[in-house]
Amino acid sequence: MKSLPAWFFPAARTGFAAALVYYLASSGLIRWSALRGMAGAWPWIAAALLALAADVLVTAGRLSFLLTPRGFHLPLAASVRLALMATFFNFCLPGGAGGDAVRMYYACAGNPGRRVELGTILVVDRLIGMLGLLIVPLAVAPWFLPTIQNRPALRILLAAALGGTLATLAGLLVAWSGLMRSAAATWVFQKSAVGHYAGIVLETVRSYRRHRSRMLGALALAVVAHLLAFAALLLISRAADARAFGWEVAMVIPFGFLANMLPLTPGGLGVGEAAMDSLFRLVGRTGGAEALLGWRLLMFLLGLAGLVFYVRGRQRFVHQAESGLSADWATVKS
Numbered sequence: 001m002k003s004l005p006a007w008f009f010p011a012a013r014t015g016f017a018a019a020l021v022y023y024l025a026s027s028g029l030i031r032w033s034a035l036r037g038m039a040g041a042w043p044w045i046a047a048a049l050l051a052l053a054a055d056v057l058v059t060a061g062r063l064s065f066l067l068t069p070r071g072f073h074l075p076l077a078a079s080v081r082l083a084l085m086a087t088f089f090n091f092c093l094p095g096g097a098g099g100d101a102v103r104m105y106y107a108c109a110g111n112p113g114r115r116v117e118l119g120t121i122l123v124v125d126r127l128i129g130m131l132g133l134l135i136v137p138l139a140v141a142p143w144f145l146p147t148i149q150n151r152p153a154l155r156i157l158l159a160a161a162l163g164g165t166l167a168t169l170a171g172l173l174v175a176w177s178g179l180m181r182s183a184a185a186t187w188v189f190q191k192s193a194v195g196h197y198a199g200i201v202l203e204t205v206r207s208y209r210r211h212r213s214r215m216l217g218a219l220a221l222a223v224v225a226h227l228l229a230f231a232a233l234l235l236i237s238r239a240a241d242a243r244a245f246g247w248e249v250a251m252v253i254p255f256g257f258l259a260n261m262l263p264l265t266p267g268g269l270g271v272g273e274a275a276m277d278s279l280f281r282l283v284g285r286t287g288g289a290e291a292l293l294g295w296r297l298l299m300f301l302l303g304l305a306g307l308v309f310y311v312r313g314r315q316r317f318v319h320q321a322e323s324g325l326s327a328d329w330a331t332v333k334s
Contacts, residue, residue, distance in 0.1 A: 020270025132222030
């Protein structure tokens, strides 16, 4: 059977995104008049852009914060450049290369002996970000109990967020436990073709047991970053339509961002707008699609700054510290 050409799936995803946006526009779920009205509410948009820039700064700082215990050095300025480059690939290119893949590629550049370890830390950073995204709606829910009581679908979403939070924490506790160092686990790693790499992954995750304060600090940074992103979306919603603004949407915005992460279309275009519009309506508000489109446009502008750093050519971002290396990797030098 002849395989599909390499361009087929990126083209199919882009076409699906265009069809979704067309459907949203033709059905009236995207009001272009509201989007045009944002130009006249530029103070709100400027505040949203500042909030998103702060979001990028905090997220970049979180990665630097997690790398330090493992003997790596990533200056905050370099981490911000790396985050902006990832933003460029996420929001400015319709191809299949995501920002996470680009961030991992450039973070591992110049560290050939420790790529698996670095990749694991980047995945841990991503999981902490996801955990923060699940925690926020649970944290704000007590302020909107009447809204929750009248909407069963909202209770289901919050229950799913609680389940995801508990499952993530349980997985971390299992990785930190002695279970993965049992004789059975050791035998599996020795017999498996990828056992060596799996051992590096587990040892990297386990090492953070000695740095639990780092993990808690990284989680706090993740929550702050998400709150900044949510604030930006609320400001954009206010700029698009003052009547559509409402604090209760803070409970559902995280689920809209989760839907936007689904790899069905480039950058979640169309999928995120449809989900956010439905979630806004779930709490009695409108304008979710317009708010996410405005957020996407501002992220596009930030991504252009990442393009500047990208065209400067390949450079090394992450360095191994001269001291403070973990015992497992003290002999590894770039």
